[in-house]
Amino acid sequence: MKQYDNMPQSSLRSLLQGCIKGSSASQARLYYLYADKMLQLCMQYAHNREEAEEALQDGFMRVFTYLHTFRIEEAFDGWIRKIMINATLLKHRNKTSVLNMITGYDPNIHDERIEPDFITKYDETELLRLVQQLPSSYRTVFHLHVLKGFSHGQIAEILNISKGTSKSNLADARRSLKAIFEKHHIGHC
Secondary structure (H helix, E strand, O other): OOOOOHHHHHHHHHHHHHOOOOOOHHHHHHHHHHHHHHOOOOOOHHOOHHEEEEEEEHHHHHHHHHHHHHOOOOOHHHHHHHHHHHHHHHHHHOEEEEEEEEOOOOOOOOOOOOOOOHOOOOHHHHHHHHHOOOOHHHHHHHHHEEEEEOOOHHHHHOOOOOOHHHHHHHHHHHHHHHHHHOOOOOOOO
């Protein structure tokens, strides 16, 4: 794992300026510093590793294209993470619809305030492994809401869906996860 987190701000600024000027050496260094961590991030939203790798490449193309818009007073890590998440979600949109439009939203069933006990008993690594088994529409909303803390309104805006669809997909994701846990006879349920 690269140690870009400890990179002095002046070194990062110099590296980013080199990338903006089109220096292939600076671009290669930036890629080398961030690729592993960004691939892990893309894997959280992608259907499989191949899709995550494609999203990573697309994301870095966007980084190099739009780097001139980055304001150095912002956190670069947050800026690049947002680009990578959007690149991964865009992969879904381009291949198929990101979300299966689920009709029949029932607020009595889809209560966003209830966090089932079986979800909170797992560490993030174990949960991510099981979440990868969900259909992409459920997995995406689950990641954004439960693991990343986005509201349904924010998710609706990011994915270009309704707030109700986000809530419905989250409830269906939880129901599917519970079934996956029970199928695997996981003792936490």
